[in-house]
Amino acid sequence: MTINEIQEEIIEEFAAFDEWMDKYSYLIEIGNDLEGFKDEWRLEQNLIEGCQSKVWVHAELQDDKIIYSADSDAIITKGIIALLIRVLSGRTPDEILNSELNFVEEIGLKDHLSPTRSNGLLAMMKQMRLYAVAFKAKLG
Amino acid sequence: MAINIEQIRADFPILQETVYGKPLVYLDNAATTHKPQQVIDAVSEVYLKYNSNIHRGVHHLSNVCTQAHEEARIKVQQFINAQHSHEVIFTRGTTESINLLASSFADTFLNAGDEILVSQLEHHSNIVPWQLLEKKKGVVLKYIPINQAGELILDNLDELINNKTKLVAVAHISNALGTVNPIKTIINHAHNKNIPVMIDGAQAVQHVKVDVQELDCDFYVFSGHKLYAPTGIGILYGKEEWLNKLEPYHGGGEMIKTVSFEGTTFNELPFKFEAGTPDFSGSVGLGAAIDYVNNIGIDAIAQYEHELLNYATQRLSTIPNIRFFGTAAEKASVISFLIGEIHPFDIGTMLDKMGIAIRTGHHCAQPLMQYYNIPGTLRASFAIYNTKEEIDKLTEATERVAQLFG
Numbered sequence: 307m308t309i310n311e312i313q314e315e316i317i318e319e320f321a322a323f324d325e326w327m328d329k330y331s332y333l334i335e336i337g338n339d340l341e342g343f344k345d346e347w348r349l350e351q352n353l354i355e356g357c358q359s360k361v362w363v364h365a366e367l368q369d370d371k372i373i374y375s376a377d378s379d380a381i382i383t384k385g386i387i388a389l390l391i392r393v394l395s396g397r398t399p400d401e402i403l404n405s406e407l408n409f410v411e412e413i414g415l416k417d418h419l420s421p422t423r424s425n426g427l428l429a430m431m432k433q434m435r436l437y438a439v440a441f442k443a444k445l446g
Numbered sequence: 447m448a449i450n451i452e453q454i455r456a457d458f459p460i461l462q463e464t465v466y467g468k469p470l471v472y473l474d475n476a477a478t479t480h481k482p483q484q485v486i487d488a489v490s491e492v493y494l495k496y497n498s499n500i501h502r503g504v505h506h507l508s509n510v511c512t513q514a515h516e517e518a519r520i521k522v523q524q525f526i527n528a529q530h531s532h533e534v535i536f537t538r539g540t541t542e543s544i545n546l547l548a549s550s551f552a553d554t555f556l557n558a559g560d561e562i563l564v565s566q567l568e569h570h571s572n573i574v575p576w577q578l579l580e581k582k583k584g585v586v587l588k589y590i591p592i593n594q595a596g597e598l599i600l601d602n603l604d605e606l607i608n609n610k611t612k613l614v615a616v617a618h619i620s621n622a623l624g625t626v627n628p629i630k631t632i633i634n635h636a637h638n639k640n641i642p643v644m645i646d647g648a649q650a651v652q653h654v655k656v657d658v659q660e661l662d663c664d665f666y667v668f669s670g671h672k673l674y675a676p677t678g679i680g681i682l683y684g685k686e687e688w689l690n691k692l693e694p695y696h697g698g699g700e701m702i703k704t705v706s707f708e709g710t711t712f713n714e715l716p717f718k719f720e721a722g723t724p725d726f727s728g729s730v731g732l733g734a735a736i737d738y739v740n741n742i743g744i745d746a747i748a749q750y751e752h753e754l755l756n757y758a759t760q761r762l763s764t765i766p767n768i769r770f771f772g773t774a775a776e777k778a779s780v781i782s783f784l785i786g787e788i789h790p791f792d793i794g795t796m797l798d799k800m801g802i803a804i805r806t807g808h809h810c811a812q813p814l815m816q817y818y819n820i821p822g823t824l825r826a827s828f829a830i831y832n833t834k835e836e837i838d839k840l841t842e843a844t845e846r847v848a849q850l851f852g
């Protein structure tokens with residue numbers, strides 16, 4: 307599936323929720339399920355300190371694809387991280403850099419990515435792109 | 447002295463607003479309070495009827511405006527029972543008041559090795575200005591520790607206030623916990639050693655009667671916006687003898703007597719500390735807010751808010767796994783809590799969706815959060831317009847939300 311196809315899939319999943327409460331329950335569920343962030347990555351240099359919640363991001367190359375891992379101390383933030391990882395992880399740097407992420411807006415969570423939220427998510431998305439730029443340069 | 451809560455709520459137009467289609471339940475009053483129509487009208491009237499620069503015009507409007515600004519100063523003087531109106535300096539708020547004091551006090555009185563004493567529960571704005579002096583002047587910042595209940599531990603006060611101490615600066619009431627600090631005791635201890643005391647009253651003037659002469663504090667600071675007044679206006683009260691000893695903070699118009707390139711002589715109090723055109727619509731708004739509070743009566747306010755505090759403590763206690771932070775014997779209407787290990791941001795986000803505005807995070811008191819070893823708390827803080835029904839809503843919503851995080 308392409309990045310856009312996954313975005314479509316997520317938008318469809320969220321369309322099934324009539325109530326904001328169901329939407330957030332789902333975010334909490336996938337936030338709780340998000341695993342794979344190793345303790346050795348929990349470093350100062352991977353930390354994005356929002357005013358409200360903390361986010362850690364790690365990225366590495368597997369062949370020509372970037373594998374992102376991330377974690378947060380707040381579950382709702384973690385739920386949104388899980389969605390971002392689902393969309394962007396396992397992609398080539400070019401795919402990531404050429405993508406337009408519209409799903410967050412479409413599922414009504416744009417609020418969480420506004421600079422005023424200070425939950426670290428916006429900075430995390432920037433960080434994910436920066437990794438893509440860096441790995442692209444490395445791959446040549 | 448019963449409070450007419452319907453009448454009071456009707457005075458605050460913003461309370462009619464809805465959030466995500468739900469009635470607003472505003473419990474973030476320690477951050478800022480809403481403004482009654484009386485304050486909004488007073489500010490509008492400045493611009494509608496007599497806006498003009500003050501203290502410098504020969505013309506009518508300038509005189510009217512100057513008079514309104516100076517009347518507001520007198521209202522503040524009476525509100526905190528200062529001896530003179532020129533002991534009341536208008537600033538932009540608590541933060542500016544503390545920075546002014548830190549800067550001017552340091553110029554004359556501070557040298558390397560001197561100590562400033564604060565407490566462990568201070569707001570950042572009563573920590574950072576002093577820390578800047580650590581860098582600039584080699585001043586040393588010490589603090590009065592707290593216990594688990596969030597009360598200051600005064601056992602070692604006589605060591606903490608020693609012959610190196612030059613100033614004691616503590617909050618009257620903690621913004622994060624609601625603790626009412628024993629400032630009278632601290633002031634007495636400091637004065638026994640001839641050390642001046644500044645009280646940060648940002649969380650106090652809206653909740654309790656403040657009498658600076660009775661307290662005998664040397665400086666007292668607060669913000670208008672937490673007292674139903676506009677943002678951008680605040681107060682530095684200082685005893686005349688102290689203010690006269692301090693150097694000016696900012697230079698500019700209004701604060702001078704004569705200026706030549708050979709030198710400048712400074713104006714008298716309070717103008718010496720009020721460089722530039724002051725926020726005269728803000729001061730008039732603050733005056734109107736003080737009238738508003740006086741009309742209800744600060745004692746009646748204190749009593750009503752205490753009822754709310756007790757009711758909220760009792761109601762919230764029924765939520766499984768709730769952990770309160772700040773259980774001091776004497777408290778103002780602030781409740782800080784967590785539910786189990788759930789991150790405050792998670793619960794705050796969900797409550798927001800339900801129209802309930804509370805504060806989450808470290809409340810600009812990170813040293814305090816470090817003491818409790820938590821990332822932050824959920825904080826509900828009550829004002830004169832809050833109701834028990836709103837506390838019921840908070841309780842029910844928090845309980846419902848907490849279940850989701852299981």
Ligand SMILES: Cc1ncc(COP(=O)(O)O)c(C=O)c1O
Nearest residue numbers: 539540541569571621648649669
């Ligand atoms: C105890 C205390 N001090 C200082 C401040 C800073 O006030 P302002 O931001 O109005 O300058 C606050 C505001 O939250 C406070 O609660």
